[in-house]
Amino acid sequence: MIFSKSKSPPPPADDVTSDRIIPLHFFEDSPLVQGNNMAVSLVFDEVLDPEKLRSSLENLVQRHEGWERLGGRLKKNAKGKIEWHIPSTFTPSRPAISYTHIHHTIPSTAHPRASKIPSPGNRPAIVGDPDDLAPLAWGEGSEEYAPPRGISDYLGDEDRPVLGLRVHSFTDRTVVVLSWQHVAFDALGMKAVVQAWEGVLSGKKEIPVPVRGDPFSELGMEGEKGEEEHVLRDKRLSVMGMLRWGMGYGVDMLVREKENRMVCVPERCWRGWWEVAVKELREEETQKTGGDPESVFLTENDVLTAWILRCVVVSMGMDPGRTVAGSIAMSLRKAFQGDLLPEEAEGRPYVGNAFGWANVLVTAGDVVSRPLGWLAREVRRAINEQGTREQHTAYYAMVRASRAGLPVVLFGDGGMYQVGFSNWTKAGLFGLDFSPARMDGDKTGPCRPVYVQENHGPIKPADGFFVLGKDEKGNYWLSACKVKGQWAKFEELLEAS
Incomplete structure (x- = not known):
């Protein structure tokens, strides 16, 4: 095994004094974001040139057109506040x-960790444990590696850039790991990064110029509350409700041991669910309201989200009257186009964090007894109703007023069970083409990831589902941590699907 590593020793004092210092953005200045370091592993069934991958990503960050922020360091000032320190020149x-x-001078199949990279099957199934690949994501691939500790990993004397690249070369495949502290960007921020990286790698001359500054600095502040109240304002948890909920959820998240699993859902399964759901809802629209059946709209992910919710509820045998809260992370980019952000046609991505939430409140009894299409429609309704500029503004007005230091407000009741969703399908990771980095010059055609996973930590909420996207064969991949012992019942449901 041979490895090369760039490590950042403490820089000369003169270099540091020339840094451009900027404050953290609104979405970055919270323990929810700072509590997680992120790593995305892209697996290619080809041998790629690590130097081409490194030089192209470095070239992107060195462009000083807004991308240089990703090469910034995170440091505390004299008052203990964390700030960005961006080098004037990278050296x-x-x-x-x-x-x-x-x-690695061996095939991936001979490596104790890489040999556990999952493959899809012909039915919904648990296909692996993303934590099996944690040594590849955070270390050299051996059992000895340092698990992430959150933003504190970036605040030491090592002068660590916020963005990292780790490449594992095997004789039969390549594992490319992009890592970052969550303050740098969210899922759609990641999309802008990897697509621009792909553009530099392929030699494109025109690379998008990101939006600079913090466009959301005034979001929800006095005078920026908007005219609407949030549609779920009356269902916001009280202080006592928060305490009751926190006693359960907080213990699950911070105390109880958890297990991480990857689930693969083949196209023939999710497409069948989607087709049945749409057909049933269109028939209902015609029979009950006489409306236009073609007006019924569900995305693939609406149905997938509903299916996951049902699997969680059924596998846990919940009381029918218990509230189930599905919290779906949403990007704010579309809602604030042409307002706080440029129009999409201008091609200027916002590379940062900009997220809101759609909250689905249902009972466990309805989840189990009603058709999947009904639940998928509830998901779609929540996204449509709560995904507008006015609703996001109303939501963050409540966040600002709470002064809790967290960019979240909870709805439901103190006894509810919460399931979280972060959908990365629009990040397009399975669609990346790294063919310019191929070592085999005789091969043609695109070089796309065959497997994608994420690792994060140290905060790992129970039943927080990541939908990584859909591969070229139509398989959807999703992962989550559950309290230890709860995956067994979930797996029984998958086997019956």
Whole structure:
């Protein structure tokens, strides 16, 4: 095994004094974001040139057109506040990214960790444990590696760039790991990064120029509350409700041991569910209201989200009257286009965090007894109703007023069970083409990931589902942590699907 690693020693004082110092953005200045370091592993069934991957990503960050923020360091000022320190110039002693290359002189199938990279099956199934690949995501691939501790990993004397690249080269495949502290960007921010990286790698001359500054600095503040109240305002948890809920959810998240699993759902399954759901809802629209059946609209992910909710509820045998709260993360980018952000046609991405939530409140009894299409429609309704500029503004007006330091407000009741969703399908990770980095010059056609997973930590809420996206064969991949012992019943449901 051979590996090369760029490590950032403490820089000369003169280099630091020339840094551009900027405050954290609104969405970055919270323990919810700072509590997680992120790593995305992209698995290619080809051998890629690690130097081309490194140089193209470094080139992107070094462009100083707004991308240089990703090469920034995180440091505390004299008052203890965390700030961005962005080098005026990137040098070998202060590189734009942290970089590690591990050359494994064996096929991935012979490696104790890489051999556990999952493959899809012909039915919905648990196909692996993303934590099995944690040594590849956070270390050199051996059992000894440092698990993430949150933003504190970036605040030491090492002068660590916020963005990192780790490449594992095997004789038969390549594992490319992009890592970052969550303050840098969310899922659609990641999309902008990897697509621009792909553009530099392929030699494109025109690379998008990101939006600079914090466009959401005034979101929800006095005078920026908007004219609407949030549609779920009356269902907001009281202080006592928060305490009761926190006693259950907080213990699950912070105390109880959890297990991480990857689930693969083949196209023939999810497409069948989607077709049945749409057909039933269109028939209902015609029979009950006489409306236009073609007006019924469900996305694939609406149905997938509903299916996950049902699997969670059924596998846990919940009381029929218990409230189930589905919290669906949403990007704010579309809602604030042409307002706080440029129109999409201008091609200027916002590379940062900009997220809101759609909240679905149902009972466990309805989840179990009603058709899947009904639940998928509730998901779609929540996204449509709560995904507008006015509703996001009303939501963050409540966040600002709460002064809790968290960019979240909870709805439901103190006894509810919460299931979280972060859908990365629009990030398009399975559609990336890294063919310019191929070592085999005789091969043609795109070079796309065959497997994608995320690792994060140290905060790992129970039943927080990541939908990683859909691969070229139509399989959907999703992962989550559940309290230890709860995956067994969930797996029984998958086997019966």
